[in-house]
Amino acid sequence: MKVLLKEKRHINWKPRLLLLLCATTVFLFWAGKSFGQGEEHAAGKKTYAASCAGCHGLDGKGGERAPDIATRPQVRQLSDAAVLEVLQKGVPNTTMPSFSFLDIKTRKSLVAYLRTLQGTTVEVKLPGDAQRGREVFFGMGGCSGCHMIQGQGGFFGSDLGGFAQGRSAEVVREAIVAPNREIEPRRRTIVATLANGTTLEGIARNEDNFSLQLLTPDGAIHLLPKGSLAKLSYLERSPMPADYGTKLSAAELDDLVKYLFSFAKGQKNNSKHAGEEEDD
Numbered sequence: 636m637k638v639l640l641k642e643k644r645h646i647n648w649k650p651r652l653l654l655l656l657c658a659t660t661v662f663l664f665w666a667g668k669s670f671g672q673g674e675e676h677a678a679g680k681k682t683y684a685a686s687c688a689g690c691h692g693l694d695g696k697g698g699e700r701a702p703d704i705a706t707r708p709q710v711r712q713l714s715d716a717a718v719l720e721v722l723q724k725g726v727p728n729t730t731m732p733s734f735s736f737l738d739i740k741t742r743k744s745l746v747a748y749l750r751t752l753q754g755t756t757v758e759v760k761l762p763g764d765a766q767r768g769r770e771v772f773f774g775m776g777g778c779s780g781c782h783m784i785q786g787q788g789g790f791f792g793s794d795l796g797g798f799a800q801g802r803s804a805e806v807v808r809e810a811i812v813a814p815n816r817e818i819e820p821r822r823r824t825i826v827a828t829l830a831n832g833t834t835l836e837g838i839a840r841n842e843d844n845f846s847l848q849l850l851t852p853d854g855a856i857h858l859l860p861k862g863s864l865a866k867l868s869y870l871e872r873s874p875m876p877a878d879y880g881t882k883l884s885a886a887e888l889d890d891l892v893k894y895l896f897s898f899a900k901g902q903k904n905n906s907k908h909a910g911e912e913e914d915d
Contacts, residue, residue, distance in 0.1 A: 679744035682744065686737075695752040701730065711753050719743070723735050761804055764890050764893060768890035768891045768897075775883075776882075791850060791854060797898065798899075799892075807896070808888060812879050814875040815872045821839065824836060824838065824870040824873065825838060825839055826866075826867075826870060827859055828866035828868075829864060829865060830864070832865070835857055837849045845860065845862070846861060
Protein backbone atom coordinates (compact mmCIF):
# COMPACT_ATOMS: atom_id res chain seq x y z
CA MET A 636 0.00 0.00 0.00
CA LYS A 637 2.82 2.41 0.90
CA VAL A 638 4.51 1.73 -2.43
CA LEU A 639 1.33 2.49 -4.40
CA LEU A 640 0.78 5.74 -2.54
CA LYS A 641 4.34 6.75 -3.17
CA GLU A 642 3.98 6.11 -6.92
CA LYS A 643 0.74 8.10 -6.99
CA ARG A 644 2.48 11.10 -5.42
CA HIS A 645 5.08 11.08 -8.20
CA ILE A 646 2.72 11.09 -11.22
CA ASN A 647 4.25 13.17 -14.02
CA TRP A 648 1.74 15.98 -14.76
CA LYS A 649 3.87 17.75 -17.38
CA PRO A 650 2.36 16.02 -20.48
CA ARG A 651 -1.17 16.61 -19.21
CA LEU A 652 -0.44 20.23 -18.39
CA LEU A 653 1.12 20.74 -21.82
CA LEU A 654 -1.96 19.23 -23.50
CA LEU A 655 -4.26 21.50 -21.48
CA LEU A 656 -2.23 24.57 -22.40
CA CYS A 657 -2.31 23.65 -26.09
CA ALA A 658 -6.08 23.14 -26.04
CA THR A 659 -6.58 26.47 -24.29
CA THR A 660 -4.34 28.24 -26.79
CA VAL A 661 -6.24 26.80 -29.76
CA PHE A 662 -9.58 27.77 -28.21
CA LEU A 663 -8.46 31.34 -27.54
CA PHE A 664 -7.04 31.62 -31.06
CA TRP A 665 -10.28 30.62 -32.76
CA ALA A 666 -12.41 32.60 -30.35
CA GLY A 667 -10.32 35.66 -31.05
CA LYS A 668 -10.45 34.99 -34.77
CA SER A 669 -14.24 34.73 -34.76
CA PHE A 670 -14.53 37.90 -32.69
CA GLY A 671 -12.17 39.66 -35.07
CA GLN A 672 -14.22 38.58 -38.09
CA GLY A 673 -17.37 39.90 -36.44
CA GLU A 674 -15.71 43.24 -35.80
CA GLU A 675 -14.46 43.38 -39.39
CA HIS A 676 -17.97 42.68 -40.76
CA ALA A 677 -19.51 45.38 -38.55
CA ALA A 678 -16.83 47.90 -39.52
CA GLY A 679 -17.18 47.08 -43.23
CA LYS A 680 -20.97 47.37 -43.07
CA LYS A 681 -20.75 50.75 -41.36
CA THR A 682 -18.21 52.08 -43.87
CA TYR A 683 -20.23 50.76 -46.81
CA ALA A 684 -23.43 52.41 -45.53
CA ALA A 685 -21.62 55.73 -45.08
CA SER A 686 -19.48 55.80 -48.22
CA CYS A 687 -20.92 53.42 -50.84
CA ALA A 688 -24.65 52.79 -50.35
CA GLY A 689 -25.63 56.27 -51.53
CA CYS A 690 -24.50 55.37 -55.06
CA HIS A 691 -24.41 51.55 -55.22
CA GLY A 692 -27.47 50.88 -53.05
CA LEU A 693 -27.64 49.25 -49.64
CA ASP A 694 -27.67 45.81 -51.27
CA GLY A 695 -24.96 46.64 -53.80
CA LYS A 696 -27.40 46.16 -56.68
CA GLY A 697 -26.74 49.63 -58.06
CA GLY A 698 -28.63 52.90 -58.26
CA GLU A 699 -29.05 55.94 -60.44
CA ARG A 700 -25.46 57.07 -59.91
CA ALA A 701 -23.47 53.83 -59.83
CA PRO A 702 -23.62 50.27 -61.19
CA ASP A 703 -24.39 46.92 -59.59
CA ILE A 704 -21.34 45.64 -57.70
CA ALA A 705 -23.05 42.66 -56.05
CA THR A 706 -24.04 40.46 -58.99
CA ARG A 707 -22.16 41.79 -62.05
CA PRO A 708 -19.65 39.10 -63.15
CA GLN A 709 -17.10 41.78 -64.08
CA VAL A 710 -17.01 42.92 -60.46
CA ARG A 711 -17.44 39.57 -58.72
CA GLN A 712 -14.45 38.08 -60.53
CA LEU A 713 -12.09 40.82 -59.33
CA SER A 714 -9.58 39.70 -56.71
CA ASP A 715 -9.46 41.36 -53.31
CA ALA A 716 -6.22 43.05 -54.36
CA ALA A 717 -7.91 44.47 -57.48
CA VAL A 718 -10.85 45.82 -55.47
CA LEU A 719 -8.45 47.39 -52.98
CA GLU A 720 -6.66 49.08 -55.88
CA VAL A 721 -9.95 50.53 -57.10
CA LEU A 722 -10.64 51.86 -53.62
CA GLN A 723 -7.14 53.32 -53.49
CA LYS A 724 -7.11 54.98 -56.93
CA GLY A 725 -10.75 55.24 -57.98
CA VAL A 726 -11.78 54.68 -61.61
CA PRO A 727 -10.70 57.36 -64.13
CA ASN A 728 -13.39 59.02 -66.25
CA THR A 729 -16.19 57.73 -63.99
CA THR A 730 -17.94 58.93 -60.85
CA MET A 731 -16.02 56.37 -58.77
CA PRO A 732 -13.70 58.43 -56.52
CA SER A 733 -10.58 57.40 -54.65
CA PHE A 734 -11.04 56.28 -51.06
CA SER A 735 -7.34 56.57 -50.22
CA PHE A 736 -8.28 58.67 -47.20
CA LEU A 737 -9.49 55.44 -45.56
CA ASP A 738 -6.78 53.45 -43.81
CA ILE A 739 -5.89 50.02 -45.19
CA LYS A 740 -7.65 48.17 -42.36
CA THR A 741 -10.91 49.99 -43.12
CA ARG A 742 -10.59 49.35 -46.85
CA LYS A 743 -10.01 45.64 -46.21
CA SER A 744 -13.11 45.46 -44.00
CA LEU A 745 -15.03 47.15 -46.81
CA VAL A 746 -13.88 44.49 -49.30
CA ALA A 747 -14.83 41.76 -46.83
CA TYR A 748 -18.33 43.23 -46.46
CA LEU A 749 -18.67 43.54 -50.25
CA ARG A 750 -18.00 39.80 -50.49
CA THR A 751 -20.95 39.13 -48.17
CA LEU A 752 -23.18 41.21 -50.45
CA GLN A 753 -21.89 39.20 -53.39
CA GLY A 754 -22.57 35.93 -51.59
CA THR A 755 -18.99 34.80 -52.19
CA THR A 756 -18.06 34.18 -48.57
CA VAL A 757 -17.64 30.66 -47.24
CA GLU A 758 -20.91 28.83 -47.74
CA VAL A 759 -22.71 27.63 -44.64
CA LYS A 760 -25.45 25.07 -44.43
CA LEU A 761 -28.71 26.93 -44.03
CA PRO A 762 -31.38 25.65 -41.65
CA GLY A 763 -34.87 24.97 -42.92
CA ASP A 764 -36.53 22.97 -45.68
CA ALA A 765 -36.96 24.44 -49.17
CA GLN A 766 -40.11 22.43 -49.94
CA ARG A 767 -41.82 23.68 -46.79
CA GLY A 768 -40.58 27.15 -47.72
CA ARG A 769 -42.39 26.85 -51.05
CA GLU A 770 -45.58 26.05 -49.18
CA VAL A 771 -45.08 29.18 -47.07
CA PHE A 772 -44.43 31.29 -50.18
CA PHE A 773 -47.53 30.14 -52.04
CA GLY A 774 -49.64 29.48 -48.95
CA MET A 775 -49.85 31.05 -45.51
CA GLY A 776 -47.11 33.60 -46.18
CA GLY A 777 -49.09 35.11 -49.05
CA CYS A 778 -45.85 36.06 -50.82
CA SER A 779 -47.10 34.93 -54.22
CA GLY A 780 -49.93 37.46 -54.04
CA CYS A 781 -47.37 40.13 -54.97
CA HIS A 782 -44.18 38.32 -55.95
CA MET A 783 -43.38 35.85 -58.68
CA ILE A 784 -40.98 32.90 -58.87
CA GLN A 785 -40.49 30.90 -62.06
CA GLY A 786 -43.49 32.51 -63.73
CA GLN A 787 -45.87 31.80 -60.85
CA GLY A 788 -47.27 34.53 -58.62
CA GLY A 789 -48.22 38.19 -58.74
CA PHE A 790 -46.89 41.18 -60.65
CA PHE A 791 -47.00 43.91 -58.00
CA GLY A 792 -43.74 43.03 -56.26
CA SER A 793 -40.40 42.12 -57.80
CA ASP A 794 -39.59 38.68 -59.18
CA LEU A 795 -37.81 36.85 -56.35
CA GLY A 796 -36.31 34.08 -58.44
CA GLY A 797 -32.86 35.65 -58.16
CA PHE A 798 -33.35 37.74 -55.02
CA ALA A 799 -31.01 35.67 -52.83
CA GLN A 800 -28.25 35.67 -55.43
CA GLY A 801 -25.40 37.82 -54.15
CA ARG A 802 -26.98 38.27 -50.72
CA SER A 803 -26.27 36.66 -47.37
CA ALA A 804 -28.93 34.69 -45.49
CA GLU A 805 -28.94 37.43 -42.87
CA VAL A 806 -29.77 40.10 -45.46
CA VAL A 807 -32.53 37.98 -47.05
CA ARG A 808 -34.13 37.28 -43.68
CA GLU A 809 -33.98 40.95 -42.70
CA ALA A 810 -35.64 41.93 -45.98
CA ILE A 811 -38.57 39.69 -45.02
CA VAL A 812 -39.04 40.71 -41.38
CA ALA A 813 -37.97 44.37 -41.60
CA PRO A 814 -38.92 45.71 -45.06
CA ASN A 815 -39.04 49.31 -43.81
CA ARG A 816 -35.50 49.32 -42.44
CA GLU A 817 -33.20 51.49 -44.56
CA ILE A 818 -35.77 51.46 -47.36
CA GLU A 819 -34.63 52.59 -50.79
CA PRO A 820 -36.54 55.57 -52.26
CA ARG A 821 -37.62 53.56 -55.31
CA ARG A 822 -39.23 50.92 -53.07
CA ARG A 823 -41.33 53.26 -50.93
CA THR A 824 -45.12 53.52 -51.05
CA ILE A 825 -46.68 56.38 -53.02
CA VAL A 826 -50.19 57.72 -52.42
CA ALA A 827 -51.72 59.76 -55.25
CA THR A 828 -54.88 61.74 -54.55
CA LEU A 829 -56.85 62.53 -57.70
CA ALA A 830 -58.80 65.73 -58.28
CA ASN A 831 -62.09 63.96 -57.43
CA GLY A 832 -60.72 62.82 -54.06
CA THR A 833 -60.00 59.21 -55.08
CA THR A 834 -56.73 57.87 -53.74
CA LEU A 835 -54.42 55.37 -55.41
CA GLU A 836 -51.65 53.64 -53.48
CA GLY A 837 -48.77 51.74 -55.02
CA ILE A 838 -45.18 52.02 -56.24
CA ALA A 839 -43.64 54.01 -59.07
CA ARG A 840 -42.79 52.14 -62.24
CA ASN A 841 -41.58 55.29 -63.98
CA GLU A 842 -41.52 58.89 -62.85
CA ASP A 843 -40.28 62.29 -64.02
CA ASN A 844 -41.01 65.90 -63.13
CA PHE A 845 -44.32 65.90 -64.99
CA SER A 846 -45.83 62.42 -64.81
CA LEU A 847 -46.01 59.25 -62.76
CA GLN A 848 -46.68 55.64 -63.74
CA LEU A 849 -48.16 54.14 -60.58
CA LEU A 850 -48.44 50.37 -60.18
CA THR A 851 -51.21 49.37 -57.76
CA PRO A 852 -51.58 45.98 -56.00
CA ASP A 853 -54.24 44.83 -58.49
CA GLY A 854 -51.59 44.88 -61.22
CA ALA A 855 -52.92 47.98 -62.98
CA ILE A 856 -50.62 50.80 -64.11
CA HIS A 857 -52.07 54.30 -63.83
CA LEU A 858 -50.62 57.08 -65.99
CA LEU A 859 -50.94 60.22 -63.87
CA PRO A 860 -49.99 63.76 -64.95
CA LYS A 861 -48.67 65.33 -61.77
CA GLY A 862 -50.30 68.67 -62.58
CA SER A 863 -53.76 67.07 -62.36
CA LEU A 864 -53.24 65.55 -58.91
CA ALA A 865 -54.67 67.08 -55.75
CA LYS A 866 -51.87 65.57 -53.66
CA LEU A 867 -48.89 63.27 -54.04
CA SER A 868 -47.38 61.68 -50.93
CA TYR A 869 -44.21 59.59 -50.58
CA LEU A 870 -44.39 57.34 -47.52
CA GLU A 871 -41.27 56.04 -45.80
CA ARG A 872 -42.56 52.48 -45.78
CA SER A 873 -42.63 49.56 -48.14
CA PRO A 874 -45.88 48.16 -49.56
CA MET A 875 -44.69 44.82 -48.16
CA PRO A 876 -46.29 43.80 -44.82
CA ALA A 877 -44.00 44.41 -41.85
CA ASP A 878 -45.44 41.70 -39.60
CA TYR A 879 -43.73 38.58 -40.95
CA GLY A 880 -41.55 38.47 -37.84
CA THR A 881 -44.65 37.62 -35.81
CA LYS A 882 -46.84 36.11 -38.51
CA LEU A 883 -44.31 33.38 -39.28
CA SER A 884 -42.44 31.26 -36.77
CA ALA A 885 -38.65 31.13 -36.70
CA ALA A 886 -38.77 27.70 -38.37
CA GLU A 887 -41.10 28.95 -41.12
CA LEU A 888 -38.78 31.89 -41.78
CA ASP A 889 -35.87 29.46 -42.06
CA ASP A 890 -37.88 27.43 -44.57
CA LEU A 891 -38.74 30.53 -46.62
CA VAL A 892 -35.13 31.74 -46.70
CA LYS A 893 -33.97 28.26 -47.70
CA TYR A 894 -36.54 28.23 -50.52
CA LEU A 895 -35.29 31.56 -51.89
CA PHE A 896 -31.69 30.35 -51.72
CA SER A 897 -32.59 27.23 -53.67
CA PHE A 898 -33.04 29.52 -56.69
CA ALA A 899 -29.90 31.51 -55.95
CA LYS A 900 -27.86 28.32 -56.42
CA GLY A 901 -29.51 27.71 -59.77
CA GLN A 902 -28.88 31.30 -60.83
CA LYS A 903 -25.21 30.90 -59.94
CA ASN A 904 -24.88 27.79 -62.05
CA ASN A 905 -26.72 29.42 -64.97
CA SER A 906 -24.41 32.46 -64.80
CA LYS A 907 -21.40 30.16 -64.87
CA HIS A 908 -22.67 28.31 -67.94
CA ALA A 909 -23.50 31.60 -69.67
CA GLY A 910 -19.97 32.84 -69.01
CA GLU A 911 -18.53 29.63 -70.45
CA GLU A 912 -20.63 30.04 -73.60
CA GLU A 913 -19.47 33.64 -74.01
CA ASP A 914 -15.86 32.52 -73.71
CA ASP A 915 -16.47 29.95 -76.42
